Amino acid sequence: MNLTIGLGLAATRPALAPVLDVFQGQIYAAYGLGRLLSSYTGPGVRVRRSSDGAETDIGFTALGALDVAALLAFSGAGSAFVVTWYDQSGNGRHATQTVTASQPRLVNAGVVDIGPNGRPVLVFTGAQSFGIAGAAGFARNASDLTVGAAAMSSATSLSSGFFTASRGGNLSWYRVGLLHTPTLGSVRFASSGDDADNPPFASRAYAPGAWARLIGRGRFLAGEAEIAINGGFSTVALGTTTPTVDNDGVARIAIAPNSGVPLTGQMSALVLSRAALDIAPLDAALQGIMP
Numbered sequence: 001m002n003l004t005i006g007l008g009l010a011a012t013r014p015a016l017a018p019v020l021d022v023f024q025g026q027i028y029a030a031y032g033l034g035r036l037l038s039s040y041t042g043p044g045v046r047v048r049r050s051s052d053g054a055e056t057d058i059g060f061t062a063l064g065a066l067d068v069a070a071l072l073a074f075s076g077a078g079s080a081f082v083v084t085w086y087d088q089s090g091n092g093r094h095a096t097q098t099v100t101a102s103q104p105r106l107v108n109a110g111v112v113d114i115g116p117n118g119r120p121v122l123v124f125t126g127a128q129s130f131g132i133a134g135a136a137g138f139a140r141n142a143s144d145l146t147v148g149a150a151a152m153s154s155a156t157s158l159s160s161g162f163f164t165a166s167r168g169g170n171l172s173w174y175r176v177g178l179l180h181t182p183t184l185g186s187v188r189f190a191s192s193g194d195d196a197d198n199p200p201f202a203s204r205a206y207a208p209g210a211w212a213r214l215i216g217r218g219r220f221l222a223g224e225a226e227i228a229i230n231g232g233f234s235t236v237a238l239g240t241t242t243p244t245v246d247n248d249g250v251a252r253i254a255i256a257p258n259s260g261v262p263l264t265g266q267m268s269a270l271v272l273s274r275a276a277l278d279i280a281p282l283d284a285a286l287q288g289i290m291p
Contacts (some may be wrong), residue, residue, distance in 0.1 A: 018064060019285035022087075023277055028138060029093040031085045031253070031270040033120045034289055035064035039090065045083035047076045047106060055083055066120050068112055077142075080107035082122060085130060085253070095130035095253050102262075104128040104254070113290025115152075115211060115268060124254050124263040126160075135251035135272075139165040140174040142244045144276035145191065146220040150286050152211045153180035153187075153265035160263050161256030162214065163270060167249050177257040178216045180265075182208060189216030189227040190257070191238070192269055202227040202236040210264075213286040219276050220244055228279050266291075 018038040020030055023169060030036045036099060043057035070081065077237050081103035085095040089139040097103045104111055104122040115121045132138075141150045155161045165176040177190040181203075190201035202225045205249070206212065215228040223241040227234050253270060254263035 003071040017288065019288045020271065021161075022281055022285070023273070026273050026277060027089040028272040028274050029132065030088045030089060031095055032056075033122070033291070034288060035060045035088075036088045036271075036289070038267070040088040043082060043086055044088075045082050045086065045106065047071065047074065047080040048081050048083050048100065048103065048146055048273060049165040050078040051076060053263055066208065068120065071107060071112065072110070075107045075110065077110040078107075079105060081105050082274075085122075088199035091134070093132055093134045095132050097128070102128050104267075113266070115266065117258050117291055119268065119289070121266040121268045121291045122175075123266055126155075126264040128163050129255045129262045130253040132251040132253065135165075135247035138251045138274065139244050139249055139270060141246040142218070142274055143221045144274065145176055145220075145244075146271070146273040146275060146277040146282070147176065147178050147189070147214075147216045148265060148269075148271040148277070148282050148286055149178065149214045150193045150211070150290055151214060151263075151265060151267040152209065153206075153263060154209045155180055155261075155264045156182050156208055158261045160261060160265060161252075162263060162267065163251075163253055163255060163272075164255050164257045165251045166257060167247070169269045175249060176216070176218060178208060178214060179256045180208070187212070187227065187229055189218075189225055190223045190270070191216070191218030191220070198224055200236055200238050202234050204229045204232055204234050210288060213283050213290065215282055215286070217276050217279070217280055218244075224256050226279070228283060231283050233279065
């Protein structure tokens with residue numbers, strides 16, 4: 001079989017279902033390369049092609065998969081990079097990147113980037129990231145927060161981030177961070193009720209290059225931070241039992257706190273909630289869309 005044709009067919013494989021419907025009303029923002037909520041009818045991504053810089057929106061097929069046929073017809077023999085990753089929650093908190101060199105790749109020289117299950121992925125090479133519009137209040141005066149991702153980090157030295165919510169533009173003062181720390185051999189979920197440098201974190205072992213279902217929860221009134229990786233679960237005490245501080249911050253995808261190093265790896269979905277989502281059904285949802 002011709003490799004390019006085979007990859008194109010594999011990348012049309014749909015998600016099992018709109019997997020976040022069970023959390024309807026609890027989602028702050030949701031990003032995916034398949035339809036995550038049946039109520040969402042908009043596009044999945046806006047892409048820029050390398051040949052001439054033109055942009056277009058790419059939606060989903062009737063089965064809920066990213067419309068790879070439209071994507072490849074637009075990108076041609078060139079590559080395609082994501083300008084906007086649309087928020088499927090209906091809240092309009094789209095993830096954007098206007099700097100071309102900082103836009104993650106979705107098509108490489110006419111071939112869709114795919115994961116081990118044949119579904120599309122975003123490729124980050126250590127220089128790409130998104131800011132999230134309208135998300136300044138994500139970690140503001142929160143009793144609970146949840147971050148879930150289907151992602152992979154191949155970083156081997158500096159910490160590589162999946163998601164960060166920080167105070168203003170200062171990444172060293174952050175309330176939430178989901179990141180891979182290669183020197184510790186782990187993925188960590190850090191969360192704090194106040195603006196703290198290096199807040200408490202829960203961690204679990206992680207090997208670079210492994211696709212994983214990553215879930216972090218900050219339960220601030222309960223005084224706990226929790227992390228789950230592929231169903232395995234760890235928790236740590238925060239030391240306080242208060243909501244987060246009452247001011248706005250900045251939310252970013254694929255940026256590490258402290259170092260500010262962008263992700264080296266891949267990602268296909270990210271879910272944010274200002275609630276303590278049940279870990280088991282969220283893990284099952286992520287498993288259903290693993291790329």
